[in-house]
Amino acid sequence: MHGPGSHMASGEKARDFSGTIRRLVRYLGIYRVGFIAALCLAMASVVFSVVGPKVLGEATNILFYGIQTQSASGEGGIDFAKMGSILTSLLMIYLASSAASGAQNWIMSGITQKVVYRMRGEIAHKISCVPLSYFDGQSISKGDVLSRMTNDVDTLSQSLNQGVTQLITSVTQIVGVAVMMLTISVPLAGLTFVTLPVSAIILGILIKYSQRYFVAQQAELGIVNGRVEEDFSGQGVIQAFNQTDRAITSFDKDNDQLYTSAWKSQFLSGLMQPLMSLVGNMGYVGVVVIGTALAAGGSIQPGDIQSFIQYVRNFTQPIAQLATVSNVLQQMAACAERVFEFLDAPEEDVDILTEAKEPASETLGNVRGAVSFKDVSFGYRTNETVIHDFSVDVAPGQTVAIVGPTGAGKTTLMKLLLRFYDIRSGKLLVDGHDIRKVSRSGLRKNFAMVLQDSWLFEGSIRENIRFGQPSASDAEVESAARYAYCEHFINTLPGGYDFMISEGAANISQGQRQLLTIARAVLANRPILILDEATSNVDTRTEWHIQHAMDRLMAHRTSFVIAHRLSTIRDADLILVLHDGDIVEKGTHDELLAKGGFYANLYQSQFDTVDLQFSPTTEYGRD
Structure with a gap:
């Protein structure tokens, strides 16, 4: 199901936008040389393109004055040699700009793919390191992790490739164009600059309202992916219980929330471009009107007007692009925040003995198989206790069967033994070693297991x-x-x-x-075996074959067998009968039958078809 950690309510802002960006910069630090090279090439490309209109203006002046002189006096004309030299220079400038842009794109594409490769690798490694409790509906859904590994990382890669480069080129172009406009005409440049505060106000308003929806969109996308993964894996059960309509209703609810946040984010981001274009066009009209008056008065040359008009377009264009870049950067921050949130999750391989987080201090090695539970208590949540002061000693090579109704704590004991969870109090010893003092990997290399779900x-x-x-x-x-x-x-x-x-x-x-x-x-x-319902999903003949194979396998090995079919554990050296996390009976099969207690009733219910009634709290719960 979907844990609360996987859901950000619509309208919630990123918790730390600037902090996420700073961390992303540090994360990308190993690629700094490539980044610097790419950014330098991007700026060079812009510088070349900014010089172009000025050079073209000179060509326009030669053309204009050549025609004017020839019309007025009938002599002279256009200096085609000089015109050709200027146009050749212009061609070389634009070719250099394109070459720099292409090289920059090649470098950034390589960097972003390396980032994607690295992030996905780290997420995959993290999945194997986080404790099982992280996926127990308390923190995050598995579908949401999949979304972070695919959608968020892909979006981050695209945003990094497009957004960062565009940000640098846009800023460089604004500065370069501003300088060139000032060299042509201060009054016209001043008129153009008036559009900046107007654009900034519009950007500020739209960014303020769109960021929350970009964050919500990524979170809702993770929830929808989790729902799809859950429904797909459980399709057989859904159809068997005729719950297709219910599954569709649940999906539609999550999909509607995704639609709402996505629509709002895309609508607000879509407003930026036309509004910025409107502001730019208003400045463009003003420049044409005033520029015409200045040219008529002889303050500027016709070629300068032509250059300035190009610069106005080149000035408003990057401002409009900054509006788009702001959306890209917001989306990049939202995705990076979700990826880093998962990468920061507590890892299982941090071996904890006490609240002081002492590291593993003992090496377990290959064990003989002695296992001791001493007053062990455990609960999945702080306000509940599933296992109560559980104590038992198991000698090497013994076969211990654990039986009881659903929710009695059978599987929980095995999870504690493998340190999928750490006990709350007491001690759990393997060959006399407190398992909290040894590494999980060192512990688990001594166990083999067969689970209910065959993976x-x-x-x-x-x-x-x-x-x-x-x-x-x-x-x-x-x-x-x-x-x-x-x-x-x-x-x-x-x-x-x-x-x-x-x-x-x-x-x-x-x-x-x-x-x-x-x-x-x-x-x-391995010296210790855990068989959790090992024969629960096979027919009687296959179960007979498996049981004989297991008997040979368990010989001289410590074995824990969890089974509801009591016929499979009659030869166990010790049978523990659990009820609500406590041992209510223990002994061999014959001893427990002779007592005529809980185990005997449970046994007879399977072989004599005696109905055994359990309370609802006994029937249902978490093993």
Whole structure:
């Protein structure tokens, strides 16, 4: 679902526009040489183009006075040699401007693509580092992370390439044109400059009101992406429960909010160009009227008027472009802020022992498999407790089954053991080491697991099995597959072990997915196993094969088995019966049946079809 951190209400401004820009500048510091070169080339291109109208004005004067002299006296004429020299110089100036602009564009394109490559790499790395709690509906949705990795980074790249360069060239052009206009006519330049404060007022008003909608647009885009990702992955369930209309209604609601913020941001940004053009045209008219009067009085030459008219256009054009650039920079800041917000999320690999954030101080190495929970308490939120003073000692090589109704805390215990979350109080020891004193990577290299949800990536069957041990040979992969009773169905697939699993493993059955994840755990060959509903999605015959393979796999290994089918854990060395985060019973299968308590009732409910009623708080909750 969508966590609150993924949603910025429409109308909310960027929290720190200037701070985000400063951080982005620091982030781009490693490309400073390229940036400086690109900006210098951009300014050179502008300087060349600014000189052009002045040179063209000289050519116009030669043409005008040549024709005038010839008309008045019938002698003389146009000096074509000088005209040719001036036009050749003008051509060289414009060619130099184009060359500088092209070189600048080549450099900036390379830089922006490097930035995109780097940012996406950092986001991908960050995804593997943030704790699971970050995605538990408290901070951000996975779809929003996808939006930041694609949409926001792409927009940032485009804004960086277009906006920064345009900002420099526009400012350079304004300054250069202003100087050239002053050299031609101070009165005309003064008239033109009057348009600046008018333009600034218009820009200020539009920027003030448009920034909030640009931020909201990017946030709403992330929410819509999250909704699409959620509905797409759950399409089967949505259709099975006939909830298509409800899903469409939810999407329409999010899409309407995106439409509103996008429409407002685009409308306000679209107003900038025509308003700036209106101001520029008013100045243009004034220059024509006053310039004509000055030329008639002999204050300026005809070529100067022609040059000045070009400069007026070149003066108002970058001002109008600055209006567009302001939108681009706002959008760039909004996207950068969202990317940096995710990159600043707390990372799981910062090993925390106490609130003082002491680093990992012990090396775990390869363990024998002794596990001890000592008065462990834990809650997903500060105002709730899921596990209450939980204590149990597990000897190396023991098989421990954990049973109980939904919400009892079975899966939560395994998440604590793997340090997906840190315990609130008590101690959790592996081979006598407090797991908060060892690194997560050092801890997890001793665990193999098979989860309820069989996760396979797009690739060959061989690659998916090898995920448990990347250095394994083909023979070891195939041996693990045989051990998990996968080989028969693998050989029936086109290509066998090279059969390509599609996205979401949609081209194989759920039972086959489960078998492949078990083969992956077999290949990993870790001293501690976690089997969370390992046989919950296979038929009875397949379950029998898996159970025998698991019995061999669990021999001499510490194994934690979470199962609702109690028939699969009758041979466990120890069965823990959980209820609301507490151990209500423990012992072997026969011992617990003899007690005739909670476990016995749970067991009989599965094999004697006795209806066992649980309270709503027992039936539903978070494992």
